[in-house]
Amino acid sequence: MRLALDGDQIAYKALLAALVPHVRGRVRHVLARSGRGQAEVEDIVQETLLAVHLKRATWDRSMPLTPWLNAVTRHKTIDLLRRMGARGEVDLDDAVETLAAPDGGGESQLDVQRMLSALDGRKRQIVEQVSLAGRSAAEVGGQLGMSEGAVRVALHRALKQLGRTFKGRADAD
């Protein structure tokens, strides 16, 4: 994490990938303890990763990472439980589907996809190019005729907007 915070992208990617099983385990744990289905595990994992990314400056480097990570995960999970509580239902079909699915597939439900569609055209294009096609900001810039810097700015705005959309959904429900 320290390397990653200094801007080492390879270290950052390895770190985030290494965090995923831990986060997924915590989410499952909190959901199970509150008697909820596991349908939205992967959505929460992805929301948590986004929060880890956007809020990474709030980790104190002199402290161990785990308590910080667990607090972020718990916060995001409880957020979702509150939403589900407001809805007052657990989608049984989803739950069955997820239980039947092999573990570690890491595919979220439609929620995140729907949220992506809330982004405007250019931002969505950039996010999709980077995520689905695995391109770098420089490559996407070349392809869309934008500078690398402009792509980065647009990407960052898209992520912040996604973070707000998650939160907004929590507020609205």
Next chain:
Amino acid sequence: MRTDDIIDVLVQDLPNQPKPVSTILLRWWPAAATLAGAGFLVIMGVRPDLVAAGLAPTLLKLMLGALIALTAIAGALDLSRPEVQASIASKWLLAVAAFLGLVVATDLLRHGLDAWWARLFGKGIVTCLTLVPSLAALPLIACLTALRRGATTEPVAAGALAGLASAGLAILAYGLFCNEDSPLFIATWYSLAALIVGLAGAALGRALLRW
């Protein structure tokens, strides 16, 4: 969408390094308080008898304001980290409570209970309870705006601490204007004014500090 795909996006965004909350907060929060306080003192003026009345009461006011501001802002900054609990971040406020207790005890020991109400009540109560919150408004907004970059899991407590801290800075300016010098008055009404701003901060924090 796959989790691995999300990671790819986040990695590409790594060069946008967010600044620590403390960097932003410690720049804008004192600046906002200075602006409000200086504006207030230019318009309303420092009390004319500042030196003639003896500097001790003014010193008491400044000490109280500084103590509230420092302990509460340290707590608010601590609380911007998600793993920190409100009880731990607020523990330094005990120093404020101890200081107030000391002030009240000293006053009662020196003057006894005779005419304590005359020392407690003064003409400046309404002024104090309106001007301190008004002066705290601008720094409170700056403080909450900076704290939005944080990741508190206790938005109400964090907002309350932001309110108290901003009231502390407001007291630094108000203390130079106020001519009520009874320690009993200061300990009571200054604290109440700070609590009012704390409550406002709690309500605002609840709305603004969620993420």
